[in-house]
Amino acid sequence: MANNEESRGLKSLFDWFANRRKSGSTSLERQEREIADGLWHKCSKCSVLTYTKDLKANQMVCVECGHHNRVDSDERIRQLIDHNTWKPLDEHLRPTDPLEFRDRKLYSDRLREMQEKIGLIDAVNTGLGQINGLPIALGVMDFRFMGGSMGSVVGEKLTRMIEQATQRRYPVVIVCTSGGARMQEGMLSLMQMAKISAALQRHKDARLLYIPVLTNPTTGGVTASFAMLGDIILAEPKATIGFAGRRVIEQTLREKLPENFQTAEDLLQHGFVDDIVPRTQLKNTLAQLIALHQPVLTTPHMVLWETMSLTSTAAE
Ligand SMILES: [Zn+2]
Numbered sequence: 001m002a003n004n005e006e007s008r009g010l011k012s013l014f015d016w017f018a019n020r021r022k023s024g025s026t027s028l029e030r031q032e033r034e035i036a037d038g039l040w041h042k043c044s045k046c047s048v049l050t051y052t053k054d055l056k057a058n059q060m061v062c063v064e065c066g067h068h069n070r071v072d073s074d075e076r077i078r079q080l081i082d083h084n085t086w087k088p089l090d091e092h093l094r095p096t097d098p099l100e101f102r103d104r105k106l107y108s109d110r111l112r113e114m115q116e117k118i119g120l121i122d123a124v125n126t127g128l129g130q131i132n133g134l135p136i137a138l139g140v141m142d143f144r145f146m147g148g149s150m151g152s153v154v155g156e157k158l159t160r161m162i163e164q165a166t167q168r169r170y171p172v173v174i175v176c177t178s179g180g181a182r183m184q185e186g187m188l189s190l191m192q193m194a195k196i197s198a199a200l201q202r203h204k205d206a207r208l209l210y211i212p213v214l215t216n217p218t219t220g221g222v223t224a225s226f227a228m229l230g231d232i233i234l235a236e237p238k239a240t241i242g243f244a245g246r247r248v249i250e251q252t253l254r255e256k257l258p259e260n261f262q263t264a265e266d267l268l269q270h271g272f273v274d275d276i277v278p279r280t281q282l283k284n285t286l287a288q289l290i291a292l293h294q295p296v297l298t299t300p301h302m303v304l305w306e307t308m309s310l311t312s313t314a315a316e
Pocket of ligand 1: 043044045046047048062063064065066067
């Protein structure tokens with residue numbers, strides 16, 4: 001036994017793990033416990049186990065097969081925004097339950113449970129920050145909060161962020177992930193589509209750049225509004241992007257849909273998406289696109305001035 005342990009010590013971590021996998025049910029139990037503890041992550045595509053730290057270092061992209069695991073909004077902001085430059089906007093906006101909606105449970109209870117479980121007030125984080133030194137307004141949706149559904153708070157936060165960006169002449173980036181409109185808020189949810197679109201039109205009229213990044217999944221009312229209104233539309237590899245779900249369409253058409261239906265790759269081929277960018281290259285790609293689209297009037301002096309004003313507001 002001692003010999004065995006010794007020889008294991010000389011091997012790589014991979015061999016050590018492979019050994020453990022071979023050695024029966026106790027090791028299997030331990031392995032399952034470690035996965036549950038979050039030490040290891042099993043890829044849902046290729047089933048390879050990765051040390052969670054390594055996966056995080058690779059921005060939650062499987063090192064083996066390139067599968068893009070879902071990331072929460074905080075992690076996404078860390079990946080995209082330069083250290084110490086993030087200034088969140090409108091954190092005080094809270095969802096209400098104007099329709100007193102009830103499905104299996106009360107919407108107000110559902111909201112409270114979500115807020116306690118996830119530590120977010122609603123399904124989007126918005127703010128100002130810098131990306132490789134360039135100022136941007138960034139909105140990041142969070143799928144964990146009721147499937148990233150778009151209720152009044154998501155709509156209002158995104159609208160206010162776009163309005164700030166128009167005022168400051170910042171480009172807007174929105175990382176989308178959503179099941180669509182939030183049905184529990186009925187029409188109030190649906191009107192957010194028009195509200196955000198109108199704010200984007202004013203941003204566009206000011207000749208400013210807007211880039212949505214479509215991540216898995218981007219569907220429903222989000223696809224039908226701001227996700228598709230970008231000057232340049234980027235998507236993550238293999239992301240599901242569509243309006244109605246595959247099953248609903250198949251049942252309506254009574255037809256089997258192709259395998260790659262509603263994938264980023266299919267949408268790129270049909271011109272709905274401009275490029276597919278792996279997550280590990282996303283920050284640099286966005287920074288390059290923003291730098292190329294800086295307004296002609298922007299001189300290094302102005303960039304410096306903008307940076308200084310952002311830093312001083314962040315310090316307040
Ligand atoms: Zn994998």
